[in-house]
Amino acid sequence: MSALRNIKYNEEEDGELPSLVTGEETNLQEILENVSYDGGNIVSDTKVERVNKQMESVGNNMKGLQKRKRIPVSIITGYLGSGKSTLLEKIALKGADKKIAVILNEFGDSSEIEKAMTIKNGSSSYQEWLDLGNGCLCCSLKNIGVKAIEDMVERSPGKIDYILLETSGIADPAPIAKMFWQDEGLNSSVYIDGIITVLDCEHILKCLDDVSVDAHWHGDKVGLEGNLTIAHFQLAMADRIIMNKYDKIEHSPNTIKQLQKRIREINCIAPMYFTKYSETSIDKLLDIHAYDSIRVSDILDNSVGDGTIHDHRMGTVMLTFRPLRDEEEYTERFLKQFLQPLLWKNFGALTVLEDGSQHHKHDWEVQRTKGLILIEGNKPAVRVIQGVRDTYDVFPGRHDDDGSHKECKIVLIGKYLEKDSIQKLLHKTLNYK
Numbered sequence: 001m002s003a004l005r006n007i008k009y010n011e012e013e014d015g016e017l018p019s020l021v022t023g024e025e026t027n028l029q030e031i032l033e034n035v036s037y038d039g040g041n042i043v044s045d046t047k048v049e050r051v052n053k054q055m056e057s058v059g060n061n062m063k064g065l066q067k068r069k070r071i072p073v074s075i076i077t078g079y080l081g082s083g084k085s086t087l088l089e090k091i092a093l094k095g096a097d098k099k100i101a102v103i104l105n106e107f108g109d110s111s112e113i114e115k116a117m118t119i120k121n122g123s124s125s126y127q128e129w130l131d132l133g134n135g136c137l138c139c140s141l142k143n144i145g146v147k148a149i150e151d152m153v154e155r156s157p158g159k160i161d162y163i164l165l166e167t168s169g170i171a172d173p174a175p176i177a178k179m180f181w182q183d184e185g186l187n188s189s190v191y192i193d194g195i196i197t198v199l200d201c202e203h204i205l206k207c208l209d210d211v212s213v214d215a216h217w218h219g220d221k222v223g224l225e226g227n228l229t230i231a232h233f234q235l236a237m238a239d240r241i242i243m244n245k246y247d248k249i250e251h252s253p254n255t256i257k258q259l260q261k262r263i264r265e266i267n268c269i270a271p272m273y274f275t276k277y278s279e280t281s282i283d284k285l286l287d288i289h290a291y292d293s294i295r296v297s298d299i300l301d302n303s304v305g306d307g308t309i310h311d312h313r314m315g316t317v318m319l320t321f322r323p324l325r326d327e328e329e330y331t332e333r334f335l336k337q338f339l340q341p342l343l344w345k346n347f348g349a350l351t352v353l354e355d356g357s358q359h360h361k362h363d364w365e366v367q368r369t370k371g372l373i374l375i376e377g378n379k380p381a382v383r384v385i386q387g388v389r390d391t392y393d394v395f396p397g398r399h400d401d402d403g404s405h406k407e408c409k410i411v412l413i414g415k416y417l418e419k420d421s422i423q424k425l426l427h428k429t430l431n432y433k
């Protein structure tokens with residue numbers, strides 16, 4: 001940001017000063033009309049113009065700075081009793097040098113109030129709390145939550161480096177993640193950095209296999225349609241998976257293997273960490289940029305497995321395909337004829353059989369989309385696609401320096417996805433031979 005130059009009068013630049021005006025001159029009016037002056041200094045118009053330009057660029061830089069100082073929000077989700085609060089406390093302790101605001105979104109359980117929202121600033125902490133009352137962000141309290149977060153950021157300018165938002169144990173994180181995207185106001189002051197899902201190693205398999213729709217878990221009804229539980233959604237949306245309560249399974253290697261396989265079938269891209277009492281280093285959890293373009297290539301590269309579906313209820317589909325020929329194929333074909341039908345028309349739910357009858361399969365739904373799209377042609381470009389349910393955003397990507405990416409890659413995590421129908425649609429759209 002260029003410092004403002006001094007605009008005091010100086011002879012060579014501003015020409016000679018008009019003779020002193022005593023007020024007794026007969027042609028006083030005429031003299032005054034010929035003098036141009038700016039705020040007490042008599043300087044040339046060019047200088048005034050130059051200063052205004054500088055003011056403008058300083059203003060833009062300030063806005064840019066303001067813009068840059070957006071605060072990352074990490075959403076911490078996971079089943080009741082999985083260890084979310086334990087994780088929060090660990091992060092707050094380890095992050096004592098960082099200024100962290102913690103927001104709790106419990107089901108109006110007043111005992112949570114003492115765990116109020118704290119902004120840890122070294123030793124002292126500001127006790128303020130955000131009570132979202134009886135209900136949860138994912139179902140009904142969105143706007144209150146958005147407003148409260150905005151107020152909090154306004155109230156403490158420069159005092160917050162990170163926001164950790166703990167959802168209630170049976171909240172679906174997708175609508176909460178979308179809220180950060182869709183709300184212009186929020187979009188200016190905060191951004192969603194990633195979703196951290198805490199699992200209870202001892203109970204999670206039982207919960208995922210609990211097919212009776214009215215399954216009870218800790219006394220809360222959580223069975224959803226089609227034998228899916230909230231745990232499926234919390235897992236599908238995870239950008240980091242904390243396999244907590246490892247002490248409960250550490251002596252049975254089979255359980256550990258079975259657990260890893262099962263979790264990977266649902267979400268094969270999020271890094272997984274086994275922990276005891278949510279003990280893990282915080283640089284694995286903060287600043288992960290899971291929702292913008294910075295890290296998407298390594299996220300896609302580190303995905304394990306081939307993304308074939310085992311748990312048809314909720315699984316990951318991963319497709320790699322040739323770079324797109326040009327901008328037109330990207331917008332007219334890839335976006336309009338592949339991605340949008342996939343996200344918006346619960347494509348695949350309704351299939352017309354040979355005899356013309358309609359066969360209504362389970363409604364399928366993409367929970368999370370991440371894509372790295374290479375566009376060739378005379379204006380080569382890289383696009384990063386980030387999606388939550390039916391909302392997607394496109395960011396300019398960066399050609400990796402070593403040019404290791406030769407193909408496009410897209411990962412979809414969702415309900416009842418069928419890899420071959422999606423593959424067929426893609427091949428048809430890009431008329432693969």
Ligand SMILES: Nc1nc2c(ncn2[C@@H]2O[C@H](COP(=O)(O)OP(=O)(O)OP(=O)(O)O)[C@@H](O)[C@H]2O)c(=O)[nH]1
Nearest residue numbers: 080081082083084085086169244245246276277278
């Ligand atoms: N054995 C064992 N217990 C744990 C571990 N982590 C947390 N706990 C205990 O599990 C219980 C629940 O932990 P919380 O951190 O309150 O879990 P939570 O997800 O915040 O629970 P809700 O807020 O009710 O959704 C507490 O008694 C913790 O001490 C662990 O790794 N091993």
Ligand SMILES: [Zn+2]
Nearest residue numbers: 136138139171
């Ligand atoms: Zn909810």
